[in-house]
Every structure is written in C-alpha cells, then in structure tokens.
Amino acid sequence: MEITIKNLQYSYPGSPFSLNLPEYVFAPGLTTLIGQNGAGKSTLLKAVAGLIDFDGEIDFDGENLQDFLAKGRLTKIGYTFQDPNDQLFNSTVYKEVAWGLEQLKMPEDEVEKRTISTLDKLGLTEFKGLNPYDLSLSDKKLLTLATVLALDPAIYLFDEPLMCLDYPSRQLVSQLFNELINEGKTIIMICHDMDWVAEMGSRICVMAGGQVAYDGLPRGFFENEQLLKENGLLPPRVYQLSKMLNMATPCLSLAEIQ
Amino acid sequence: MGNHLQVAFDQVNLNYAGFDELALKKLTLHSEINKVGLIGPSHAGKSTLLYLLAGVLDQVIPTEKSGTIALDGQDLVNWLASKQIGLVLQDPASQLSGMADTVFDEIAFGLYNQGLEEAEIEKRVQAVAQKLDLEDFLDQAPTALSGGQIQRLAIASIIALKPDLLLLDDPTSQMDPLGRQHFFAWLKESDCPVIIASSEIDDLAEVCDQLWVLEDGELQMAGKPADIFMKFANDQEIAKPAAFLMGEKMGCKFDGHYPVTADELMKAAAYGNHD
Amino acid sequence: MDAAKSASSNANWTASVDPVTKLLLILFFTLAAFCAQNLVEAGIVLVFTLALVFALPTKKSLWAMTAFSLFIIVTMVVIQGLFWPSNQTVAFHLGTIDFYQEGLKHALLLGSRILVIIFSTSFFIETTTLSENSRYLEKSGLSFKQVYVLMSVCYILPQMHRNLQKIRFAQKARGIQPAKSLWSKAKTLMPVLVPLIVKSFQEAMNRSISLQLRGFDSPVRRVPKSDRTYWQDRACHRLLAALSLVLVGVKIWEIICK
Known part of the structure; x- marks a missing residue:
C-alpha cells in the first residue's frame, strides 16, 4: 500500500512549531523517521494514523484518509506507542491480543488460532494467563506489538518500537520486521537507534523543524557530517569505528565488513 | 582515582511474596565496585538487585529473602543508615518530586x-x-x-x-544519541561507585571496568568486559559491542581477546594478533 | 501549574490570598454545604463557590472535573429519583417510569455538595504555585511531610489528567472510539480506567521511593526562603477557622436535637 502525502500542515496549538510536508510518498517496505525531539516525527505518524486533524491530504493507494479509515481502523492501521503501559487494558495477555480480533466479530476458533500463533511468534505464550501489568517492560512492549500483528493490517506505524526491549527481543523484532517487509507491508517507524537503522538498510526520512531534511538511504545521510551535526545525530557505531580505522569505504553495519 | 566500595553477596535468595519463583538465586559475589555494568535479558533480576541494594525493595513489593549482603564489611542495612544512596529508576517522570x-x-x-x-x-x-x-x-x-x-x-x-553509591536502572532509554554520549562521558569521569543496568553495550564496554551478567535471577558471570564477551561470544542472548564483533569478523585480537573498546580495536587492527 | 504562574504575574487578587486561607475556604464551604438543609441554602453556598471559580485565570482542569462529576450527579439523580426509600410524591413521569420529588431533592442536595467541594478545591489548585506555596506552608510551621500531603492534589490531579490524555490517545489508535452518548462513555471508561489506575499507582510508588532516598523526611531539612507577601493572612485564618467552628457547632446541635 502506498501512502501519499500532499501539502500536509499541522501547528501545535500555542506553539511556534508546525509540520510542513509539501509532498511525500511512503512506499511498501520500511521507512524510518529520525530526528531530534520536536522535529515532527510523532506528529507525522499521528497524522498518517488519522489521530489528529491536519490540513492537507493523505491518500492510501489513492483513497482519502477519512474514507480509508471509515470502514474501521483495526485491519487498516496498526499503531504502537512508546510507552506500552498506555495501550494495555485487558485482564490477561491472551485477552489483550484476542481483544482486537473479537472487535472484528471473528469466529471464536479463528480468534483462538490467530491469538495463539501471534503469542507464539513473539515468545509470549508462557505469559498468556498473566495480567499484562505483571510483565517486564520489554515483554509489555512485545505484547503491544502482538496486539497489532494479530490483526494483520496493511500499514504499521511504530513509535520507538525498540525502546525498552532487551537484546533477545530486539533480535526477534528485527526478524519480524523483515518478515513484514517481505510480505509487502508498509511500515513507518520512529527510531533513535542509528545502529539498527544502518543494519536494516531501509529508507530513512530525517526530520528537522517540521520538515524533511533528508530522504533516502542511510549511507547518504551518515556520510554527510554537516547534516549529521545540524540534526544533532551520531552515525552508527560500526561506521564510527571503521572511519577510525581509516577504511577506504567506512562500513555502516557489520554485514558490510569483509 | 575514585572511591572503591567492597560488596559481598553471600547465598542471597529472594522471592516476591506470593510467587514461588526466585527473583534472585543463590547470588554469591565478592567484588569491588568502581563502575559496574549490569547486563542480561529482561526478568533477569537486574532491577531487583538495584532496588535491593538501595534498601527499597520491600516498599515496592514484600519479599522473602535469605543470605547476607555487606558493603565495606558492614551489613547492608547498617551501611545504608549512614550513607547516601542514589537510585535512578527506569521511569524518569515518576521520580520527580512533583513539587x-x-x-x-x-x-x-x-x-x-x-x-x-x-x-x-x-x-x-x-x-x-x-x-x-x-x-x-x-x-x-x-x-x-x-x-x-x-x-x-x-x-x-x-x-x-x-551519593556514596549510585545505582542506575536503564537511565538512557529515552535519550537521543548525543545525550547518551554526553551522559556516558560524564559517567566515565565521575568519581562515585556506580552500578548501571543498561542495554547500551557499547557504552558499558567503554565505561565499565566490570560487568555482571544476570539471567533468570542467577549470576552467570562477573568479570572484566573482555572476559565476559569472550566467554559469551557464541551466546545469542548476550549483546556484544560493535568493536568486539568487528574484531571477530576481521580476525584481530588485542591482548588475547577481541577488542571491546574503540581504542582496543584500533590497536588490534594496527598490531594485534590476527587469526 | 503554568496557569498558576500567569496568575501570580498578572497581579490577580487570587495570588495575594495565602494558601492556608484557600485551604480553610475549602473547609468552610464544605461545612456550609453540609449544613445546608434545603436546595435554597445549598444553592446560596454553591453561588459563592461559583464566584470563586469565575476569578480563575484558566479553568481547564475545572471543566474536566466538573464534567466528570456531572456524570456522577446525573446518575445519582436518576437512581435516587427512582429508588430512594423515602420516595412518596411523584415529580414527573417519563413514559411509564415515575420520578419522585424526595429522591430528586436528596440527590440534588448531594450533587450541590460535590460541586461545592470541586469548585473550592479547584480555586486552590488553579491559583497555587507549588514551590512558593509549599514554602509558605512550611514557614507556617507544618512539617514538609504534611505540606507534601496537602499539596499532593496539586500535582497528582494534573498528572493523572496528562496520563488520561495519553492513554485516551493510545486507545483511540487501537480503535476505541471516543464516546458520544453517556452510556457509551461509561462503557468505554473501563479501557481507560485500568491503565490509568495502574500507571498512577506505579508512579505513586516510584515517587515515594525516590522521595525517601532524597531525604524527604530528613530531620535536618532547611526550609527554603520565600519573598512573597499575602493580604491579611492571619486575620483570614482566624476568621475562617472561627466560622468553621460555628458551622461544626451548628451541625452538632442539629444532631443532638434530633
């Protein structure tokens, strides 16, 4: 699914900050929004999710946002927030994942099947009878991911999906993201982990002051010291180290090292 | 430089009241605390350990514990009574006074x-x-x-x-990369004994002289970063610093182990042993 | 508390009323509301507290609290109007259902008491600058612990309100529609209540730990300086304390005479 943005504008009430995107297209696959606090990343994500009222147009494969979401949000857009505590409210981990499926009035056995397989995918099966709030922060984050994965939407919007995850969970999530990309889903995420961004190698959109400062592949951004400095960001660790070693072409990630 | 603190855990077992599973199992460790990094997957007991050392665990949830903990030869409770402990929690907004x-x-x-x-x-x-x-x-x-x-x-x-001992529970999770860099630069230079639980493995490798690896409440290993990473080189559950992974891929070692800091990597690439 | 900051800088009369007087006003009006025997007397007390409310520079949190309490009051009116034990005289019909005068009057009396408490409390909250006024209270002789408990309304409520906004937003992203009718509002309250209560509880626990470690009840605490002056603070305290005692006396007399 292609998301086309035209003349998107949004101003925070009582703030000089405004989001201004004349034109942008999110293609199927992963696009990562990076930038400092207040650059407009969250705002853009919320606009695409239809959670705020903005000026301009956002189309989904040609269909206007309002019409797209009119038929129900659950199977269209999956959105997870930074703090998993804000999204969980059911009495057990199982019910948390099943909730969305039940809202869609799916047959019981289908709900059960999908819930169990999603929990399994995220390594949460052993917790299925527990109260979500009894889980560790990392597992809660995985749970919020599970609640959207179970619904299999066309579009995924993630606000800092790796934040709070422990190392094994990060590996798991990276793998899941690759699967979603292979399935042709459109994923937009906010991330401040440059190492991970470089590893994924997907398109990045650097935002500053409510506008797009860079749009393209990671290498073009990380090799531009001026741009990095202006946006208060650091290049990936591997890049820094390979530059220090005076490599002819500094590597962005481990995969690039001979 | 720095104040070093001697800690002695002896057969510390701890479980939360009402739960059968032990949050800390037979924790035994005698060590000097300078800059200690606490690593391991979630549910490993890292937060539990920090709260326990701060003497506030029972306020969070009633616990049953056995074993002893001593700091500088004194029982933990007595040590805490006369010292200033600093604990920075995972959720920053909730620790502000609100006043x-x-x-x-x-x-x-x-x-x-x-x-x-x-x-x-x-x-x-x-x-x-x-x-x-x-x-x-x-x-x-x-x-x-x-x-x-x-x-x-x-x-x-x-x-x-x-504080006489600074305990930090994942203090940089929400910081941007520059902020994190400044924080760890400050941490390296600070003269206070520190135990920091974090998943920023590269920064921990640069700053800490010791790493304690916890998993499922058990202390897997405590030692120098280089020794830890060499021991767990094939363990997919433990993250390794970029320098280490690069050294491993390029086949250069420093002082018998793959490099764990930027400095070591440079030296290893320049004149280290190549595999 | 930004509202409070603008209050003090605008030389609004509310800023020269000291915090103890404001707290005594809450006590006084609450007692007056409980002494009121009928709707006319309760109405008079309510009007006085409304006068306080109109002096407020911003009324944001007030509307939120009032709206919520109106929901409770309307529920009470309906239930008491239908089912109160002393119901005898029919007030009006709604189809085949009878609403009774006694129950309605009783509920409205209770409702006006709730509103009086809310209005007088929001007068305190909206015009109180945390730091400065906690210094006043400490100077007046209260221990910091007592000051903290008293001031807790000032930060707990705004924080809960902020959490509520965040959670509502996250829930909206999960397809929980903001409710229009009263009944659906009640139905959708659960998904918001659970994370709100859990979050507030966890935050309270974390705060308690943190404060303790920062020497909250330290015997060597030095009271911070305060440069603010208030209008006739001692006279106001004595007057309000005396009036409150009179009201307590009236109520006790009433109970004895019964």
Whole structure:
C-alpha cells in the first residue's frame, strides 16, 4: 500500500512549531523517521494514523484518509506507542491480543488460532494467563506489538518500537520486521537507534523543524557530517569505528565488513 | 582515582511474596565496585538487585529473602543508615518530586533536605546542570521537558546529593544519541561507585571496568568486559559491542581477546594478533 | 501549574490570598454545604463557590472535573429519583417510569455538595504555585511531610489528567472510539480506567521511593526562603477557622436535637 502525502500542515496549538510536508510518498517496505525531539516525527505518524486533524491530504493507494479509515481502523492501521503501559487494558495477555480480533466479530476458533500463533511468534505464550501489568517492560512492549500483528493490517506505524526491549527481543523484532517487509507491508517507524537503522538498510526520512531534511538511504545521510551535526545525530557505531580505522569505504553495519 | 566500595553477596535468595519463583538465586559475589555494568535479558533480576541494594525493595513489593549482603564489611542495612544512596529508576517522570516549579527547584529539592546553605545549593545545582546539559533549562517547568531531558533531570537530582553509591536502572532509554554520549562521558569521569543496568553495550564496554551478567535471577558471570564477551561470544542472548564483533569478523585480537573498546580495536587492527 | 504562574504575574487578587486561607475556604464551604438543609441554602453556598471559580485565570482542569462529576450527579439523580426509600410524591413521569420529588431533592442536595467541594478545591489548585506555596506552608510551621500531603492534589490531579490524555490517545489508535452518548462513555471508561489506575499507582510508588532516598523526611531539612507577601493572612485564618467552628457547632446541635 502506498501512502501519499500532499501539502500536509499541522501547528501545535500555542506553539511556534508546525509540520510542513509539501509532498511525500511512503512506499511498501520500511521507512524510518529520525530526528531530534520536536522535529515532527510523532506528529507525522499521528497524522498518517488519522489521530489528529491536519490540513492537507493523505491518500492510501489513492483513497482519502477519512474514507480509508471509515470502514474501521483495526485491519487498516496498526499503531504502537512508546510507552506500552498506555495501550494495555485487558485482564490477561491472551485477552489483550484476542481483544482486537473479537472487535472484528471473528469466529471464536479463528480468534483462538490467530491469538495463539501471534503469542507464539513473539515468545509470549508462557505469559498468556498473566495480567499484562505483571510483565517486564520489554515483554509489555512485545505484547503491544502482538496486539497489532494479530490483526494483520496493511500499514504499521511504530513509535520507538525498540525502546525498552532487551537484546533477545530486539533480535526477534528485527526478524519480524523483515518478515513484514517481505510480505509487502508498509511500515513507518520512529527510531533513535542509528545502529539498527544502518543494519536494516531501509529508507530513512530525517526530520528537522517540521520538515524533511533528508530522504533516502542511510549511507547518504551518515556520510554527510554537516547534516549529521545540524540534526544533532551520531552515525552508527560500526561506521564510527571503521572511519577510525581509516577504511577506504567506512562500513555502516557489520554485514558490510569483509 | 575514585572511591572503591567492597560488596559481598553471600547465598542471597529472594522471592516476591506470593510467587514461588526466585527473583534472585543463590547470588554469591565478592567484588569491588568502581563502575559496574549490569547486563542480561529482561526478568533477569537486574532491577531487583538495584532496588535491593538501595534498601527499597520491600516498599515496592514484600519479599522473602535469605543470605547476607555487606558493603565495606558492614551489613547492608547498617551501611545504608549512614550513607547516601542514589537510585535512578527506569521511569524518569515518576521520580520527580512533583513539587518543583522549575528544573532548578527539582534538583535543589534533595539538597534542602540535606540542610545545605543557599549558596552551596546554588553552586551544586549549577555544576550538576552543566554536567548533564541542563543549564539552558533551569528556569523551565519539569513538565515541559522531553523524555530524554527528564531522564537527565532525574539523574541530576540524584547526583547533586553526592551519593556514596549510585545505582542506575536503564537511565538512557529515552535519550537521543548525543545525550547518551554526553551522559556516558560524564559517567566515565565521575568519581562515585556506580552500578548501571543498561542495554547500551557499547557504552558499558567503554565505561565499565566490570560487568555482571544476570539471567533468570542467577549470576552467570562477573568479570572484566573482555572476559565476559569472550566467554559469551557464541551466546545469542548476550549483546556484544560493535568493536568486539568487528574484531571477530576481521580476525584481530588485542591482548588475547577481541577488542571491546574503540581504542582496543584500533590497536588490534594496527598490531594485534590476527587469526 | 503554568496557569498558576500567569496568575501570580498578572497581579490577580487570587495570588495575594495565602494558601492556608484557600485551604480553610475549602473547609468552610464544605461545612456550609453540609449544613445546608434545603436546595435554597445549598444553592446560596454553591453561588459563592461559583464566584470563586469565575476569578480563575484558566479553568481547564475545572471543566474536566466538573464534567466528570456531572456524570456522577446525573446518575445519582436518576437512581435516587427512582429508588430512594423515602420516595412518596411523584415529580414527573417519563413514559411509564415515575420520578419522585424526595429522591430528586436528596440527590440534588448531594450533587450541590460535590460541586461545592470541586469548585473550592479547584480555586486552590488553579491559583497555587507549588514551590512558593509549599514554602509558605512550611514557614507556617507544618512539617514538609504534611505540606507534601496537602499539596499532593496539586500535582497528582494534573498528572493523572496528562496520563488520561495519553492513554485516551493510545486507545483511540487501537480503535476505541471516543464516546458520544453517556452510556457509551461509561462503557468505554473501563479501557481507560485500568491503565490509568495502574500507571498512577506505579508512579505513586516510584515517587515515594525516590522521595525517601532524597531525604524527604530528613530531620535536618532547611526550609527554603520565600519573598512573597499575602493580604491579611492571619486575620483570614482566624476568621475562617472561627466560622468553621460555628458551622461544626451548628451541625452538632442539629444532631443532638434530633
């Protein structure tokens, strides 16, 4: 699914900050929004999710946002927030994942099947009878991911999906993201982990002051010291180290090292 | 440089009341605390250990424990009674006093409690704000800060107290890369004994002289970063620093092990042993 | 508390009323509301507290609290109007259902008491600057612990309100529609209540730990200086305390005479 943005504008009430995107297209696959606090990343994500009222147009494969979401949000857009505590409210981990499926009035056995397989995918099966709030922060984050994965939407919007995850969970999530990309889903995420961004190698959109400062592949951004400095960001660790070693072409990630 | 603290855990078992599973199992470790990094997957017991050392675990949830913990030869409870402990929690916003109009007031809060004079308070707050890049925010309301800034504020409020032991539970999760870099640069130079639980493995490898690896409540290993990473080189559950992974891929070793810091990597590439 | 900051800088009369007087006003009006025997007397007390409310520079949190309490009051009116034990005289019909005068009057009396408490409390909250006024209370002789408990309304409520906004937003992203009718509002309350209560509880626990470690109840605490002056603070305290005692006396007399 292609998301086309035209003349998107949004101003925070009582703030000089405004989001201004004349034109942008999110293609199927992963696009990562990076930038400092207040650059407009969250705002853009919320606009695409239809959670705020903005000026301009956002189309989904040609269909206007309002019409797209009119038929129900659950199977269209999956959105997870930074703090998993804000999204969980059911009495057990199982019910948390099943909730969305039940809202869609799916047959019981289908709900059960999908819930169990999603929990399994995220390594949460052993917790299925527990109260979500009894889980560790990392597992809660995985749970919020599970609640959207179970619904299999066309579009995924993630606000800092790796934040709070422990190392094994990060590996798991990276793998899941690759699967979603292979399935042709459109994923937009906010991330401040440059190492991970470089590893994924997907398109990045650097935002500053409510506008797009860079749009393209990671290498073009990380090799531009001026741009990095202006946006208060650091290049990936591997890049820094390979530059220090005076490599002819500094590597962005481990995969690039001979 | 730095104050070193001797800690002795002996057969510490701990479980939360009402739960059968032990949160800490037979924890036994005698060590000197300078800069200790606490690593391991979630549910490993890292937060439990930090809360336990701070003496506040029972306030969070009633526990049943056995075994002993001693700091500098004194039982933990007695040591805590005469020392200032600093604990920075995972959720920064909830540790603010809620009573401060400005960032300055927030940092000063604990200093008033210590009975310091106004002039000394002013001096300390300025010094700490500078270390954590908060000088431009001193007049702002804590509620106006971003997540990463609030984390820095929470840390500032604790280090202003000049604690005898600083315990940090994932203190940089919401910070942007630059903020994190400054924080770890400060941590490296600070002269206070520190135990920091974090998943920023590269920064821990640069800053810490010791790593404790916890998994499922058990201490898997405690030792120098290089020894830890070599031991767990094939363990997919333990993250390794970029320098280590690069050294491994390029086949260069430093001092018999793959490099764990940028400096070691440079030396290893220049004149280390190549596999 | 930004509202409070603008209050003090605008030389609004509310800023020269000291915090103890404001707290005594809450006590006084609450007692007056409970002494009121009928709707006319309760109405008079309510009007006085409304006068306080109109002096407020911003009324944001007030509307939120009032709206919520109106929901409770309307529920009470309906239930008491239908089912109160002393119901005898029919007030009006709604189809085949009878609403009774006694129950309605009783509920309205209770409702006016709730509103009086809310209005007088929001007068305190909206015009109180945390730092400065906690200094006043400490100077007046209260221990910091007592000051903290008293002031807790000032930060707990705004924080809960902020959490509520965040959670509502996250829930909206999960397809929980903001409710229009009263009944659906009640139905959708659960998904918001659970994370709100859990979050507030966890935050309270974390705060308690943090404060303790920062020497919250330290015997050597030095009281911070305060430069503010208030209008006739001692006279106001004595007057309000005396009036409150009179009201307590009236109520006790009433109970004895019964």
